[in-house]
Amino acid sequence: MVGMSGKRGNGEGSIYPYRNGFAAYVWVTTPDGKRKRKYVYGKTRTVVHEKWLKAHADAKKDPVPTRHRTVAAFLDYWLASVVKPNLAPLTYVAYEGAARLYIAPHLGSKRLDKLTVRDVREWLTKLADTCQCCAQRKDAKRRPERQRCCAKGECCGQYPRGRVVQIARDTLRAALSQAVVEEETPRNVAKLVRVPKPRRRKVKAWSVSEASRFLEHAVASDDSLYAAWVLALTLGLRRGEILGLTWDSVDFDTGELYIDHQLQRAGREVLHRETKTEDSEDFLPLPGLCLAALKQRRQQQEADRETAGDLWQDTNGLIFTTRYGTPIEPGNLTRAFAVRIRQADIRAIPLRNTRHTTGKLLVALKVHPKVAQRILRHSKFTMTFDVYSEASDEEIRDALQRLSHGFRVEP
Numbered sequence: 001m002v003g004m005s006g007k008r009g010n011g012e013g014s015i016y017p018y019r020n021g022f023a024a025y026v027w028v029t030t031p032d033g034k035r036k037r038k039y040v041y042g043k044t045r046t047v048v049h050e051k052w053l054k055a056h057a058d059a060k061k062d063p064v065p066t067r068h069r070t071v072a073a074f075l076d077y078w079l080a081s082v083v084k085p086n087l088a089p090l091t092y093v094a095y096e097g098a099a100r101l102y103i104a105p106h107l108g109s110k111r112l113d114k115l116t117v118r119d120v121r122e123w124l125t126k127l128a129d130t131c132q133c134c135a136q137r138k139d140a141k142r143r144p145e146r147q148r149c150c151a152k153g154e155c156c157g158q159y160p161r162g163r164v165v166q167i168a169r170d171t172l173r174a175a176l177s178q179a180v181v182e183e184e185t186p187r188n189v190a191k192l193v194r195v196p197k198p199r200r201r202k203v204k205a206w207s208v209s210e211a212s213r214f215l216e217h218a219v220a221s222d223d224s225l226y227a228a229w230v231l232a233l234t235l236g237l238r239r240g241e242i243l244g245l246t247w248d249s250v251d252f253d254t255g256e257l258y259i260d261h262q263l264q265r266a267g268r269e270v271l272h273r274e275t276k277t278e279d280s281e282d283f284l285p286l287p288g289l290c291l292a293a294l295k296q297r298r299q300q301q302e303a304d305r306e307t308a309g310d311l312w313q314d315t316n317g318l319i320f321t322t323r324y325g326t327p328i329e330p331g332n333l334t335r336a337f338a339v340r341i342r343q344a345d346i347r348a349i350p351l352r353n354t355r356h357t358t359g360k361l362l363v364a365l366k367v368h369p370k371v372a373q374r375i376l377r378h379s380k381f382t383m384t385f386d387v388y389s390e391a392s393d394e395e396i397r398d399a400l401q402r403l404s405h406g407f408r409v410e411p
Contacts, residue, residue, distance in 0.1 A: 015048050022048040028059040069184065071115060072108030075099045078175045089266035089273070098171035101136060102127055102164070107172075113185045120172065120193045128165050133158040162198035169195050203349050205357040206233075208364065210346055217344035224300050225336055227293035228320055232351070234290055236358035236376045239351055240264050241280070243328055244272055246317040250294055255286045259377070263318075265330055272316055272327070280377050294319070 015024040022045050025037040038059065040051035069077070079099060084092050106123045107115065131150065133139055138158075139151040149156035160168075173190035180188050206214070211233050218226040231237045231245075240262035249258045260281045264271050275281045286294070297319060304323045305312050314325030322328060337351040349357070355376070362372045 014052060015045055024048050024052040026052060026055045026059050028055070068111050068113050070108060071110050071112055072104045074112050074179055074184065075104060075108070075175055078178055082178055089269070089271055090264055093267045094167065095171050095174065098168050099175070101132075102160075102168040103172055105135065112179055115176075115185065115189055117189045117192045120169075120190050124165060124169060124193065124195060127160060127168060128162075129159065131155050131158050132160055162196055166195050166198060169193065203353050203356075204347075205353060205360040206347070206349060208361055211357060211361065214341065214344050214346050217346075218340060221340075221343070223340065224297070225320065225333070225340075227290075227297035228333065229337070229340070229354075230290055230293040232354040233358060233361075234287065235284055236355045238262070238276070238280075238355060239330055239333055241275060243318070243320055243330060243333060244275075245319045247298070247319060248317060250286075250319070252291065252295070255291055257284050257286050257290070258282075259284065263327055263330060270327055270329070272318075282374075282377050284375065 014026070015022055017023075018041065021041060021043040023039055023041050025039045027035060028038045030036050038055055040048060040055055042048040042051060079092065079096055083095050087095075103123075106126065107119065110119060133156050134150045137150075139147050139149050139156070142148075142151070169190060173188060176185060176188040176190050179185045215226070215229060215233065218229055223229070228242050231242055232239075235257070237259065241259055243263035244261035245257075245259070246261070249260065250256075251258075260275060261272055262275050264273065301319075301321065304321075305314075305325065308324050312325040314321050316327075318327060320328050320333075334351045338348065341348050359372065359376060362375065367375075
């Protein structure tokens with residue numbers, strides 16, 4: 001304000017009338033190293049002067065962004081400049097889908113630095129109660145003769161599961177963590193909002209008898225994926241690791257398998273890339289069952305190559321391919337496993353559960369936990385110990401029998 005001497009106070013020269021109030025600016029250094037003006041606004045000169053002093057003090061400490069991005073704009077930047085170049089392709093696909101389908105439609109227009117805990121909590125509550133068929137116009141995108149629910153005004157109630165809501169919150173939390181690092185927002189409000197932890201249905205692992213019956217049926221059916229099932233149940237290989245194996249990975253002379261690649265679908269691409277972690281990359285000795293299965297698989301593939309002739313397309317030397325040498329889709333391997341289970345008339349388990357089955361069978365054979373950790377290639381011993389600490393059905397049955405005998409009650 002103008003004092004009794006008629007002179008303006010420090011910084012008053014930068015304040016000027018603007019619309020229905022006042023405005024001022026400070027020269028700041030932006031996060032990208034450029035010098036720009038940072039504007040502040042207010043109803044009165046006093047309010048603007050206080051904001052000017054704060055902005056001036058902030059400019060002396062750290063770089064200051066001159067424009068505030070919306071949540072949608074920052075998500076686009078974060079995905080393109082942070083996630084895609086530095087994280088795994090599947091991680092990018094998951095984050096991009098969550099941002100596009102669940103975050104941007106609800107929070108995209110909000111200013112990043114103005115996002116509140118209440119905004120996030122209300123968004124998650126609304127997301128859980130929003131039919132995704134209506135929100136994403138799934139039914140409306142079908143041809144008129146195939147429309148059957150939401151496009152006709154009959155909501156099908158396709159609400160997101162708890163796991164989907166959790167993924168959406170985790171994606172926003174990861175993005176806001178980067179925004180805090182880059183000083184575009186003062187705090188990560190998504191960290192302050194809790195979501196119910198979804199329960200995972202427990203699946204009982206196969207017994208030795210069930211696993212044996214499954215493999216026997218695959219042999220009897222001359223299944224071209226028999227070797228894949230053997231590797232899954234004997235060595236505990238993951239789906240992507242099985243499909244990513246090449247013939248160069250197998251040393252038939254020394255009886256060793258080198259696991260260093262995996263096959264993954266990321267969006268519209270099928271990628272042959274490094275294994276999940278450094279601990280997943282390892283040499284494993286091959287027992288006789290695995291060696292015999294792989295030799296049989298090599299004969300099957302040579303027959304397929306001869307039949308396909310010029311149509312053969314394998315360029316990576318993959319062990320498991322289609323009859324034309326192309327990589328097997330990971331989803332197709334899962335479906336083939338389910339079909340084989342039905343045909344063998346065995347209790348159904350997911351393909352991913354074969355790894356847990358391997359661990360349980362190692363426990364039943366009383367294999368040392370550290371040896372099991374090497375076979376399963378767990379990065380931490382606690383993961384192996386969790387498998388070994390689970391009591392078997394026989395142990396639980398015996399404990400309950402002894403407990404019931406202790407009551408000495410005759411019916």
